[in-house]
Amino acid sequence: MSIETDIKQKKFRSPFQKLALNLMYTTKWLEYKQLESFKEYDITPQQYNVLRILRGQQGNPIKVSDITERMLDKSSNTSRLVDKLLAKNLAKRSSCESDRRAVDVVITEEGLALLKVLDPFIEDWENRFNIISEEEAEQISALLDKLRENENQA
Amino acid sequence: MSIETDIKQKKFRSPFQKLALNLMYTTKWLEYKQLESFKEYDITPQQYNVLRILRGQQGNPIKVSDITERMLDKSSNTSRLVDKLLAKNLAKRSSCESDRRAVDVVITEEGLALLKVLDPFIEDWENRFNIISEEEAEQISALLDKLRENENQA
């Protein structure tokens, strides 16, 4: 459905306003779809994001602050997200030797197993994007990167 | 900055995964920017969304359920958002004559005045999109519409 129908707004100030609203609307929609898939596995999109980052370390420990840097949502409280993963035995935590302020986090076998179960969902989810070509996808990614560029402007 | 740098991920499974992450990351970034602008006026993006919808009615009352339909975030609790606007004298509420279950909501002069103050911020915010052409904006909007199409697929 078109964004016009979805939010019942016939006119937009400009194609840019329309795009801004569409970006927000579509992302909320995508997140909701993801939330739905994950629900039966008792994991939130944010927790999944952390797990995915942990797997990306391929066995190496990673500090909480470095997880935050890699998060999609920088303002999320990584400490508490890790707590949740710990409580479910999806991650392990140990104090870092070289810097005793820091905490090393590693994914557990159980965490890896859960990701393996979730992978097909994510792939399906990403396959929605197959309606465009790889080149188009790259192009739009480049445009989004550009949008975030002039930090000092707004 | 590129999404690779922003979330410190060098490789992506596909251009589609990259686009999916970029969409989520960019939207969170946009929302954060909006939140920052609104903060000094003591209004949240969600409350602003409702106010904008009320203004769009051009003086006509609108039911709570119809506001929800027009919201970017369908799962938000419109009842309580309207409460907040009421408490700040930005909206008025009166029971609907034709259906006594329903409640009519109207924006106040004070609400309109606040929107007038916020408009320039929103315009600046939307002007970020000027780095792409109107045609490109329409193109991306069309793609986002398409993404949401096969409801039954994922």
Place this chain on the structure above:
DNA sequence: ATACATTTAATGTAGAAACATCTATTAGTG
């Protein structure tokens, strides 16, 4: 008309986000 289902909005509640604060540790400077 009665009974049951649906709709509309409000409310209760658990959990999460946003933001500030606190403690421990490390880094930097005179």
Place this chain on the structure above:
DNA sequence: CACTAATAGATGTTTCTACATTAAATGTAT
């Protein structure tokens, strides 16, 4: 070295979100 600043992560608090439930009004079917 002593002192201050900076950093890492945990925690407290308030607000918001997500979800379920409730209450009243309306719609529908027999």
